[in-house]
Amino acid sequence: MNFQTEIEILIRARYPILYVITSEEMRVQKVLVEIAARRQKKVFEWTYSSGIVPAGASIQSQKGRNPATKEPLAALDLVIDQVEPAIFLFKDFHPFLARNNFAVIRRLKDIALHLKNSRKTIVLISPVMEIPAELDKEITVINLPQPTKEELGELLDKAIEELRESQQVEIDLDGEGRERLLQAALGLTLGEAENVFAKIVVKNQRLSGKHVNEVFAEKQQIIRKSGLLEYYAAEEDFTSVGGLSVLKDWVNKRAVAFTDEARAFGLPAPKGVLLLGVQGCGKSLCAKAVSRLWQLPLLRFDMGRMFGSLVGSSEENVRRAIAVAESIAPAVLWVDEIDKAFTGSQSSGATDGGTTARVFGTFLTWLSEKTAPVFVVATANDVSQLPPELMRKGRLDEIFYVDLPLDEERAEIFRIHLTKRNRNPAEFDLPALAAASAEFSGAEIEEAIISALYDAFYAKQELASMHLLTTLSQTVPLARTMAEKVSEQRNWAIGRARNASVARPA
Numbered sequence: 001m002n003f004q005t006e007i008e009i010l011i012r013a014r015y016p017i018l019y020v021i022t023s024e025e026m027r028v029q030k031v032l033v034e035i036a037a038r039r040q041k042k043v044f045e046w047t048y049s050s051g052i053v054p055a056g057a058s059i060q061s062q063k064g065r066n067p068a069t070k071e072p073l074a075a076l077d078l079v080i081d082q083v084e085p086a087i088f089l090f091k092d093f094h095p096f097l098a099r100n101n102f103a104v105i106r107r108l109k110d111i112a113l114h115l116k117n118s119r120k121t122i123v124l125i126s127p128v129m130e131i132p133a134e135l136d137k138e139i140t141v142i143n144l145p146q147p148t149k150e151e152l153g154e155l156l157d158k159a160i161e162e163l164r165e166s167q168q169v170e171i172d173l174d175g176e177g178r179e180r181l182l183q184a185a186l187g188l189t190l191g192e193a194e195n196v197f198a199k200i201v202v203k204n205q206r207l208s209g210k211h212v213n214e215v216f217a218e219k220q221q222i223i224r225k226s227g228l229l230e231y232y233a234a235e236e237d238f239t240s241v242g243g244l245s246v247l248k249d250w251v252n253k254r255a256v257a258f259t260d261e262a263r264a265f266g267l268p269a270p271k272g273v274l275l276l277g278v279q280g281c282g283k284s285l286c287a288k289a290v291s292r293l294w295q296l297p298l299l300r301f302d303m304g305r306m307f308g309s310l311v312g313s314s315e316e317n318v319r320r321a322i323a324v325a326e327s328i329a330p331a332v333l334w335v336d337e338i339d340k341a342f343t344g345s346q347s348s349g350a351t352d353g354g355t356t357a358r359v360f361g362t363f364l365t366w367l368s369e370k371t372a373p374v375f376v377v378a379t380a381n382d383v384s385q386l387p388p389e390l391m392r393k394g395r396l397d398e399i400f401y402v403d404l405p406l407d408e409e410r411a412e413i414f415r416i417h418l419t420k421r422n423r424n425p426a427e428f429d430l431p432a433l434a435a436a437s438a439e440f441s442g443a444e445i446e447e448a449i450i451s452a453l454y455d456a457f458y459a460k461q462e463l464a465s466m467h468l469l470t471t472l473s474q475t476v477p478l479a480r481t482m483a484e485k486v487s488e489q490r491n492w493a494i495g496r497a498r499n500a501s502v503a504r505p506a
């Protein structure tokens with residue numbers, strides 16, 4: 001059901017208070033004005049800066065129009081006093097629903113009862129969800145989906161029409177060019193898309209399908225600004241991953257999974273994997289390698305930032321990130337260190353007020369319902385932080401446990417990193433190095449090589465096994481200092497996750 005139909009049904013069914021989570025106020029307002037016109041209702045809008053005014057009144061004519069109703073309680077009184085059928089749009093009312101606004105919350109609850117027997121509806125629009133427990137039963141939350149290609153098309157057509165009138169701009173847009181522009185603009189809000197189209201016109205004095213790159217550039221800019229997603233230019237492929245043959249095999253088999261041929265054969269598009277395990281053993285490396293192998297763009301989703309104070313965790317932010325990922329699908333969405341989200345929430349405890357859980361819920365829902373070919377690679381270092389919902393079957397295709405590398409895997413990792421540093425691995429005693437690096441992670445092996453290079457360079461010698469063996473003997477791997485933690489994780493993983501490397505001897 002689309003947004004318009006859904007909200008109209010709720011209004012007709014006299015749901016008293018609707019809550020739309022979005023920053024696109026104008027889009028919602030437009031829909032409501034249309035519904036109101038059909039149902040012979042008036043539309044009013046409330047903001048803290050102007051009080052209640054008829055919707056769409058210009059800012060000049062609003063000036064000081066209804067100052068008394070700036071106060072939330074007074075505004076709510078006016079809703080009760082209004083006799084004719086109406087829709088009241090409250091923009092950014094959420095600060096007044098936060099804790100301790102006892103009077104406003106109670107008044108809204110009383111009004112809800114009154115509205116159920118009237119032809120009036122309150123619609124709250126806000127980019128964040130703030131619903132006090134007292135109002136849980138009275139408020140219905142509706143998501144405003146990102147603009148569809150049709151909506152963007154309407155916007156583009158309107159812009160073109162205006163440009164044609166001005167006649168100073170050359171428009172060279174055939175059906176295919178238009179389609180490409182719109183496809184590129186998917187994931188933007190209508191406001192952002194409007195700005196991008198305007199910018200192209202101002203800059204080039206013309207509009208054509210060739211400008212699709214400028215739309216992409218703008219989208220990257222917006223992605224960057226949102227602070228949650230970044231395009232990641234992966235350089236590593238699976239040749240730089242040592243060991244983990246089970247995981248490699250799994251990924252390899254699915255390399256063709258996003259083709260039409262695979263669809264026709266009856267294969268579903270893979271949903272994603274979760275890589276769990278010891279830090280520094282190549283989980284992030286594998287995420288990057290997947291995008292290289294499958295030749296899909298890689299988007300990195302920053303969970304730590306998501307729940308940090310910088311960006312602010314709102315459902316809208318997550319849905320934006322998801323929409324952007326879907327708009328460039330097929331793509332790989334790399335959710336690095338997903339456990340970080342939960343470390344944050346536990347330490348902030350009560351102050352978080354369930355935001356983390358709710359925002360994460362949005363993500364999980366998408367994971368299980370998504371139809372767009374976005375492959376999720378999530379990684380986690382600390383399994384004890386992960387919510388069990390994530391592990392539920394059907395959300396992801398497979399959960400892999402990435403353990404410390406085994407003997408022959410360590411030899412391979414030495415081979416890879418020596419080669420990267422222009423050394424010939426055949427000149428090194430790999431079995432001895434592997435034996436001397438028990439319990440080292442891949443990252444620690446790499447560090448040992450770098451450290452040995454320093455030693456050799458300082459001694460004006462060519463790097464040899466000897467330098468490496470000395471460094472290894474002087475290093476205590478993390479797995480040894482945190483032995484308990486590592487074995488705890490390993491035990492946890494048995495039976496819950498598939499081992500990413502060769503089957504381990506019992």
Ligand SMILES: Nc1ncnc2c1ncn2[C@@H]1O[C@H](COP(=O)(O)OP(=O)(O)O)[C@@H](O)[C@H]1O
Pocket residue numbers: 240241242243244278279280281282283284285286379405413416441442443444446
């Ligand atoms: N299995 C491996 N093969 C080759 N290099 C590895 C491996 N594991 C770790 N490394 C090296 O250590 C670096 C850090 O590993 P990373 O993938 O970030 O670990 P994780 O995400 O599991 O904490 C990698 O960029 C790579 O250079």
Ligand SMILES: [Mg+2]
Pocket residue numbers: 280283284285336337379
């Ligand atoms: Mg990592």
